[in-house]
Amino acid sequence: MNRLRAITPVLLLLAGISCGPQQERVTVLKFWGFGNEGEMVQPLIREFERMHPDIRVEVQQIPWTAAHEKLLTAYAGGSTPDVCQLGNTWIPEFTVLNALEPLDRFAGASATLQLDDIFPGVLRTNIIDSALYGVPWYVDTRVVYYRKDILQQAGYEEFPATWSGVLKASEAIQRIAAAKKKVAYPFFLPTNEWVPAIALGMQSGGNFLKNSGANGNFSGPEFTRAFTLLSEFYAKRYSPSGMQLITNLYNSFSDGVIVMYITGPWNIGEFTRRIPPHQQKLWMTAPLPSMDSLTPGISLPLGTSLVMFRESRHKEAAWKLIEYLSSVETSVRFYGMTGNLPPRRSAWRDSALASNVYAAAFYRQLQRVDPLPQIPEWEQIVIRLQTYVEYVATGTLAVPEALRRFDGEVDVILEKRRWMVENAR
Amino acid sequence: MKRRTMSLLLNSGLFLIGLTTLAPVLWMLSASFMPSGEAGTFPPPLFPSAPTLEHYAALTERLSMMRYFLNSFIIAGSVTVVSTLLNSMAGFAFAKYQFAGRDRLFGALLSGMVVPAQVTMLPLFLMMKEMGFVNTYVGAVIPGMASIFGIFLIRQFVSAIPDSLIEAARIDGGSEFRIYRTVILPLCKPILLTLALFTFMGTWNDFMWPLIIMTDQSNYTLQVGLANLMGEHVLDLELMMAGSVVTIIPVLALFLVFQKHYVRGIMVGGVKE
Amino acid sequence: MNAAPRAAAAWIFLSPALAVIGIFFVLPVLAAFALSFTDFDIYALGNWDYFRFVGFQNYVRIFETPLFWTALRNTFYFVLAGGPLSVAVSLGTALMLHSKLARFRTFYRTVFFLPVVSSLIAVAIIWRYLYHPAHGLLNYALSFAGIGPVDWLGDTAVAMPAIIVMAVWKNFGYNMLIFLAGLQNIPDDLYEAAHLDGASGWQQFRSITLPMLKPTTVFVVMITVIGYFQLFAEPYVMTQGGPLNSTTSIVYLMYEQGFRWWSMGFAAAIAFVLFAIILAFTLVQMLLQRSVKR
Numbered sequence: 001m002n003r004l005r006a007i008t009p010v011l012l013l014l015a016g017i018s019c020g021p022q023q024e025r026v027t028v029l030k031f032w033g034f035g036n037e038g039e040m041v042q043p044l045i046r047e048f049e050r051m052h053p054d055i056r057v058e059v060q061q062i063p064w065t066a067a068h069e070k071l072l073t074a075y076a077g078g079s080t081p082d083v084c085q086l087g088n089t090w091i092p093e094f095t096v097l098n099a100l101e102p103l104d105r106f107a108g109a110s111a112t113l114q115l116d117d118i119f120p121g122v123l124r125t126n127i128i129d130s131a132l133y134g135v136p137w138y139v140d141t142r143v144v145y146y147r148k149d150i151l152q153q154a155g156y157e158e159f160p161a162t163w164s165g166v167l168k169a170s171e172a173i174q175r176i177a178a179a180k181k182k183v184a185y186p187f188f189l190p191t192n193e194w195v196p197a198i199a200l201g202m203q204s205g206g207n208f209l210k211n212s213g214a215n216g217n218f219s220g221p222e223f224t225r226a227f228t229l230l231s232e233f234y235a236k237r238y239s240p241s242g243m244q245l246i247t248n249l250y251n252s253f254s255d256g257v258i259v260m261y262i263t264g265p266w267n268i269g270e271f272t273r274r275i276p277p278h279q280q281k282l283w284m285t286a287p288l289p290s291m292d293s294l295t296p297g298i299s300l301p302l303g304t305s306l307v308m309f310r311e312s313r314h315k316e317a318a319w320k321l322i323e324y325l326s327s328v329e330t331s332v333r334f335y336g337m338t339g340n341l342p343p344r345r346s347a348w349r350d351s352a353l354a355s356n357v358y359a360a361a362f363y364r365q366l367q368r369v370d371p372l373p374q375i376p377e378w379e380q381i382v383i384r385l386q387t388y389v390e391y392v393a394t395g396t397l398a399v400p401e402a403l404r405r406f407d408g409e410v411d412v413i414l415e416k417r418r419w420m421v422e423n424a425r
Numbered sequence: 426m427k428r429r430t431m432s433l434l435l436n437s438g439l440f441l442i443g444l445t446t447l448a449p450v451l452w453m454l455s456a457s458f459m460p461s462g463e464a465g466t467f468p469p470p471l472f473p474s475a476p477t478l479e480h481y482a483a484l485t486e487r488l489s490m491m492r493y494f495l496n497s498f499i500i501a502g503s504v505t506v507v508s509t510l511l512n513s514m515a516g517f518a519f520a521k522y523q524f525a526g527r528d529r530l531f532g533a534l535l536s537g538m539v540v541p542a543q544v545t546m547l548p549l550f551l552m553m554k555e556m557g558f559v560n561t562y563v564g565a566v567i568p569g570m571a572s573i574f575g576i577f578l579i580r581q582f583v584s585a586i587p588d589s590l591i592e593a594a595r596i597d598g599g600s601e602f603r604i605y606r607t608v609i610l611p612l613c614k615p616i617l618l619t620l621a622l623f624t625f626m627g628t629w630n631d632f633m634w635p636l637i638i639m640t641d642q643s644n645y646t647l648q649v650g651l652a653n654l655m656g657e658h659v660l661d662l663e664l665m666m667a668g669s670v671v672t673i674i675p676v677l678a679l680f681l682v683f684q685k686h687y688v689r690g691i692m693v694g695g696v697k698e
Numbered sequence: 699m700n701a702a703p704r705a706a707a708a709w710i711f712l713s714p715a716l717a718v719i720g721i722f723f724v725l726p727v728l729a730a731f732a733l734s735f736t737d738f739d740i741y742a743l744g745n746w747d748y749f750r751f752v753g754f755q756n757y758v759r760i761f762e763t764p765l766f767w768t769a770l771r772n773t774f775y776f777v778l779a780g781g782p783l784s785v786a787v788s789l790g791t792a793l794m795l796h797s798k799l800a801r802f803r804t805f806y807r808t809v810f811f812l813p814v815v816s817s818l819i820a821v822a823i824i825w826r827y828l829y830h831p832a833h834g835l836l837n838y839a840l841s842f843a844g845i846g847p848v849d850w851l852g853d854t855a856v857a858m859p860a861i862i863v864m865a866v867w868k869n870f871g872y873n874m875l876i877f878l879a880g881l882q883n884i885p886d887d888l889y890e891a892a893h894l895d896g897a898s899g900w901q902q903f904r905s906i907t908l909p910m911l912k913p914t915t916v917f918v919v920m921i922t923v924i925g926y927f928q929l930f931a932e933p934y935v936m937t938q939g940g941p942l943n944s945t946t947s948i949v950y951l952m953y954e955q956g957f958r959w960w961s962m963g964f965a966a967a968i969a970f971v972l973f974a975i976i977l978a979f980t981l982v983q984m985l986l987q988r989s990v991k992r
Contacts, residue, residue, distance in 0.1 A: 035653065039487075060642040063652040065938060069957035070636065076547070076743060077554040079640045097744040192852075192941050248832040248847065376740055380959050384765075390942055412762060416741055420748065432799040439794055439802075443809045446867065450812060452835060453824045467833040515715035522708035537723065539976045541928050541949045544969035545726035547962060548733075552726065568722045571715035601707035630817035632931075651819045655935075662827065669820035676815045684808060688875055 027317045029057045030081035032071075035064040037085065037304075040338050041325070048324050055317045075099050082312040083321050085137060088125040088305050093376035095128045101308040102131040106319040112327050117344045121301040121369035128374055134305030135326045136343035138334065141299045141369055142195050142288070143361045145267060146260040147253070149282045159286035161295045163200075163229060166260070170238040173259055188249075188258040189230065189239040191390040194382040195300060196262050200226035202298045202370050203291040209410075213375045214418040216410030218385075219403040227392065227399050229291070234393040241393040250274040253283070262288070264302070268358045269339050285361035287368070301369035303343065341366075377413050384409055450673075457481070457666040464662045480667035490671060492643060493650040498675075500562060500635070500646060501628040504569040509621045511571045516579025517609050521591060531580070534573050543633075550637055560640045569628055575620050578690070582616040583609060618683055619690020626676045647672045734966035743960065756967035766968070768943050769951040772858060776947060777926045780862040785922055787870040789915075792877030793907075807878070811871040818868070822935035825864050826851065851937050854944040861932050861945050868932075869925075873918045880914030881907070916987055920980065927976045948972045 033041050038061030045057045060081065062070050068090070074080045075097055086094065094100050107113055115123060118136055126134040146159060154172035156165075170186035177184035189196050201208060205222035209215065217223070233239040252258045254275050271283060287296030306322045308315060324330060331342035332350045341362060342348065353359050372378060388406045391397040397405070411418075452471070456464040457480055459473040484490040519531050549568060550559075558564030586609070594604045610617070632648040639645055645653075651668045654661065680687065734756055741748040760766050791810055795803050813821065828836050829850035837847045850860040884907065892902045930949035933939050939946035939954065946954070948968065956965030 038653070058641070060640075061653045063636075063649070063655065065655070065934075066636055066652065072740075072743075072957065072960055073547075073550055073637050074640060077550060077559050077640075079554075079559055093740060096740055099744075251832070377959075387764075387942055409764060412759065415759075416737060416739055416748070419750075420741065428799070435794055435797055435799050436801055439791075439800060439806055442791060442794075443806050446813060446871075447809050448835075449821075449824045449828055449867075450816070452828075453820075456827075464827070465833055468838050469833055469835045511715040511718060514711040518708040518711035522704055522711075524705035524708045527708075534719070536977070537719075537727070539924055539980070540727055540973055541930070541952065541969050543930065543949060543953050543956075544730045544966060545723060547956065548726035548729035549722060552722070567718070570722075571718035573719065573723075576715060601704065601711075605711065626815050630819075632817075632819055648817055648819050651817075651823070652935075655819070655823060665823045669817075669823050672820050673816045676817075677812065680811070680815050681808065684811075688807070688878075 025054070027055050027314045029055060029083060029314055029317055029321060030060065031057050031321065032060050032062055032081045032084040034062050034067045034085060037338065037340075038062065040334070043337075044325065044330055044334065048321060051324070052317075052320060055320065057321060078311065080309040080311050082309060082314055082318040084307055084309065085304050086134060086307045088122070088134065088136070088301070088303050089372065089379055091126060091133050091305065091307070092128060092374040092378065094307070095133055096376050099310055100133045101310045101312065101315065102133060103135065103308060103319075103322075104132045106315075106322075107132055107135070110319075110323055113323055114344075117328075117346050119301075119343060119345065119366040119369070121371065122303050122343055122366065124371045125301050125303075125374075126305050134307045135322050137304050137306045137326055138331065138338075138340035139301075139303035139343045139366060140264055140341065141302055141362060141365050142199060142262050142264055143299065143365050144260055144262055144286045144288060145253075145271065146284060146286060147256060147282055148284045150256055150259045159284070160289055162293075163289045163291055163297075166289050167232065167236075167238070170233070170236070170260075174236075174238065177256075183257055184259065185238060185240050185257060186259045187233055187238045188252075188261045189233055189393075191241060191393045192386055194385040194389065197227065197230055197385060197389055198372070198382060199262070199288060199297070199299050200230055200291070202300070202372075203288075204229075206370070209373050209375070209414075211418070212421050213373060214414055214421040216381070216407035216414065218410065219400065219407045224399065224403060226291075227403060230389070231392045231399050235395075239393075241395070254279055265341050265359075265362055266339060268356070271358075285358045287361050287365040296365055296368055298368055298370050299365050301366075301371055304340075375414075375417065377417065380413055381410055384413075453666045453669055456663055457670050459663050461661070461663055464666065480661075480664045481671070483664060484667055484671060488650065488654070488668075489643075490647070490650060490668065493645050493647045494671070494675075496562075496639075496644055497629055497646040497648070500565045501625050503562065503566045504628045505621050505625045507566070507570045508572060508575060508624050509617055512575030512620060513579050513610065513613060513617060514605065515571065515576045517583050517605055519576065519580040520583035521586075521588070521609075535577065537573050546633070546637065553638060559638060560644060562644075564638045565635055565644075565646075568634065569624070572624070575624065578620055578623075579613065579616060582613060582690075586612055615686045616690045618686040622679060622683055622687050625679065629672075629676055730966040731970060733963050734970055736963045737961075738963040740960040752963070756964045757971070759964060760967055760971055765943060765946065765951060766948075769946045769948045772943075772945060773927060773929060773947045775858055776862060776865075776929050777923060779859075780865055781919070781922050781926050783862065784866045784870055784926075785873060785915075785918055787866055788873035788918065789877050789911075791870065792874045792881060795874070796878060796881040807875075810874055813868045814871040816868070818931050818935060821864070821868055822932075826936060829860055852941050854942050857937055857941055857944045861929075861936060864936070865926075865929075865932050873922065876918055877911070877914060880911050884910045916983075920983060923979060923983070924976055927972065927979070948975075 031041075031045065032038070038059060042059060045059055049055065049057060071080070071084070071086075071090075071094075075094075080099065091100070107115060113135065115132075119139060122136050122139050126132055126136065144159065150173060151159065151169060153176060154169055156169050156172075160166045160169050166187060173186040174184055198208075201218075201223045204226040207217055207220055207222045210217040210220070218227075234241045249258070249261070250270065253261065253271075268285070272280070275283060288299045289295075290297030306325055308318045308322065312318050325334075326343070328342070328344050328347045328350075331344060332347050332352065334340055335342055335347075336352060341359070342353070348354065348359075348363055385406065388397070388402045391402050392399055455472055458476040458478070459470065460475055460477050460479075463470055463474060519527065553559050553564045553567070556564075558567065590608055590612075591604055594608050599607065630648060631646075632652060635646040636649045636652070639649070651665075651672055654665045654668050735751060735753060736742075737750045737752045737755070739748075742750075791806075794800055795806060795810075800806070828834050831837060831847050831849040831852065834850070836850065840848070848856060851857055888906050888910070889902055892906060897905065928949050929947040930953060933945040933947060933950050934953070937945045939950045949972065952965045952968040952972070955961045955968060
């Protein structure tokens with residue numbers, strides 16, 4: 001197969017010589033996929049090529065760990081692909097570079113792509129200054145995975161809808177465990193994750209930044225409320241304040257040391273595989289609890305989009321590929337191959353997804369996700385937040401002091417942005 | 426009696442250290458023959474229950490490892506040939522010629538070894554782009570065509586060659602290049618082999634530069650291809666082990682064949698200052 | 699023979715290598731040095747209007763960045779713990795192999811050198827698995843000693859030691875060879891004379907082996923320190939600088955700032971601060987050595 005591909009140029013050349021100018025022109029598209037997805041997408045691409053004999057797609061696999069630097073160097077070197085998958089948190093960065101092609105004109109004219117069928121919160125992450133820069137390929141958000149049986153023992157038939165309910169349930173669970181002389185951390189909030197902190201922050205009103213995104217506002221009232229709630233879980237030992245206690249999440253979950261845990265869709269597969277068979281009926285998923293009366297609580301609009309680079313010289317063909325990969329049928333097949341959740345709501349009516357009891361929580365949650373600040377520095381900021389989660393979890397710093405210091409660090413990161421805002425550029 | 430205890434202690438110590446050093450590699454070899462999923466079970470199996478070659482087959486069929494192998498070979502081979510030549514000439518010049526600013530120049534070069542190479546990556550990439558070498562073998566080879574360490578190694582070795590040999594060749598009327606070719610190069614054989622092996626291994630094992638400079642997957646090297654296998658949610662452990670075996674074997678074979686020279690060369694380069 | 703044509707010949711021999719190093723190494727280094735006085739970043743890359751010369755601002759900012767101090771601490775941890783350990787293991791194995799009592803010396807020499815020639819990516823794949831908290835070989839072995847599972851790469855307290863162990867495993871064979879060479883260069887008659895004088899094995903080691911090995915040791919320490927200060931590849935492939943930056947080294951920080959966040963100016967400044975640190979360290983080492991000689 002590969003040897004055949006290697007001599008294809010020679011064959012094409014020979015064919016060109018014999019057929020002369022009548023030879024049909026084949027458009028060659030470059031598609032970059034990351035890690036495993038770059039490989040899993042291959043059969044879909046082959047089918048796309050069968051449907052469009054005039055388009056050939058060269059898929060290039062980029063290691064996940066080096067994807068970001070590879071894309072930026074490619075931009076600097078003017079060697080970007082035509083189409084690429086891009087985490088939707090990276091879109092602001094590439095629009096600052098003016099590297100992405102706005103897709104509104106294609107999307108408007110498309111017969112198959114219905115933007116209003118896409119989860120609105122996720123779609124909004126692809127829109128910057130009211131222009132569309134990416135089409136969601138698969139979606140991702142965070143929900144709670146929990147042990148049904150243990151919550152039932154604590155008196156909860158349903159998963160608590162609010163955080164105060166979760167705190168009460170945690171207390172009950174810990175009391176029961178203590179009576180049995182067992183260790184229990186009812187709600188596992190890893191200190192090396194920023195997701196719970198940011199989700200709580202969104203629920204308490206967002207406002208992470210101020211002055212048009214030129215300064216940090218993490219010490220403002222909204223995030224302080226969120227961080228205080230988070231710190232309560234550590235202070236009351238509902239969550240371990242270090243990582244060394246939980247070396248194997250799945251074992252701890254199956255032993256009942258951990259009862260609730262916030263994580264993403266890939267863990268449906270992992271839980272199914274790694275929790276022992278006799279315990280399979282004991283775990284369930286639920287949307288995030290809420291800080292107010294509106295349920296479920298807001299979560300993060302994560303996921304991966306398909307983008308077209310401005311430098312592409314085959315934009316029509318590139319759009320066809322984006323349209324094909326993001327279609328309902330393809331995304332359902334892709335779900336079957338990878339477990340990646342489809343962005344189109346109509347795709348969820350497909351039996352494979354509709355019958356998955358664990359996916360239901362994701363469906364409900366995806367209706368309630370809000371966009372994060374769309375600035376290129378955002379990822380750098382939230383990664384730094386992890387350090388402050390640890391400070392608070394271990395009691396090294398009190399919440400107000402931690403957030404004051406964090407804002408100081410955020411302001412250093414945003415220095416350039418501040419200069420641009422001040423000079424109104 | 427005391428001697429025998431000493432010998433026993435020493436040899437068992439060596440055995441233990443040897444086992445520790447070898448264990449990870451042996452386990453990799455063993456895991457590469459395990460059926461899919463077996464290596465990820467607990468307790469970790471030491472040997473495959475039913476040895477299989479499927480992962481090696483998958484590497485060549487599914488992941489075009491042969492192509493990567495060839496790319497790695499071409500790039501590492503070219504760098505080795507060119508850099509051995511250039512470094513040996515420069516090292517010879519530093520060792521056996523008197524010219525103004527020689528020691529200062531050599532010192533300046535040595536201080537360059539302290540600069541973290543990563544800092545040059547972006548300017549270098551932009552230069553390659555201006556020169557049109559992005560996504561070409563040339564672009565992958567050029568930055569490795571001479572190395573400060575190589576020059577240093579050769580200079581150390583050549584310094585030890587008696588001047589009288591060179592003077593004798595001069596009296597016989599040999600040109601300077603002839604002296605280099607007929608006197609210096611043959612005497613330098615062990616260090617040249619060392620340097621060549623060293624360069625080949627270094628280039629073969631390099632990951633970052635080929636990743637950045639090669640934009641087409643058909644130009645990827647083995648290391649880049651292998652890094653691709655290291656996903657976030659790793660499932661194909663046995664496949665990755667097979668990939669690791671494939672990347673290690675060629676350099677290992679080279680080392681085994683030439684190790685005598687290699688070891689001698691390193692010893693020469695290391696001892697003198 | 700006059701010197702002029704010979705100097706010309708020297709330059710002809712030098713010029714190809716110097717040209718390559720000049721164009722593809724020195725020039726990029728100078729460019730990076732120039733960049734370190736600018737705020738070249740993602741905004742400037744997108745639009746040159748956002749490009750500024752900022753003087754020493756990047757250098758000031760380095761010392762205001764908490765992550766830099768973390769990285770500095772981690773790097774010193776790696777150099778001061780990993781460096782001596784690596785040299786000690788190299789010296790120890792070299793002494794053992796040099797002993798006339800040792801058997802299969804060539805075999806062991808090859809085995810010890812095997813990790814040196816292996817590619818780091820392959821090594822990372824193996825070691826990430828050995829270190830796996832749930833089904834890794836290391837935790838399995840430790841479980842027999844009653845030691846509970848350790849999350850080697852996920853726990854901030856043990857991640858750096860885990861990196862150090864892997865780095866020592868990967869690198870000690872190289873220095874071992876250099877030590878072996880040093881040992882072989884010690885004339886046998888020194889030992890014979892000492893033996894006749896009735897010196898014990900330990901006395902011989904103290905008064906002959908160690909002093910004679912000094913130049914070699916100095917060399918090995920020097921290259922080890924320089925190399926270990928530039929720690930990057932191991933955390934890059936094993937931990938991505940984590941968990942919670944506990945394996946973020948200075949070069950890793952530079953790489954992350956430059957290629958992940960694209961703050962190229964800032965990243966370049968970090969590189970030159972490291973350059974200054976290594977240079978200072980090397981100079982101190984040379985001065986110490988000179989004062990000891992006197």
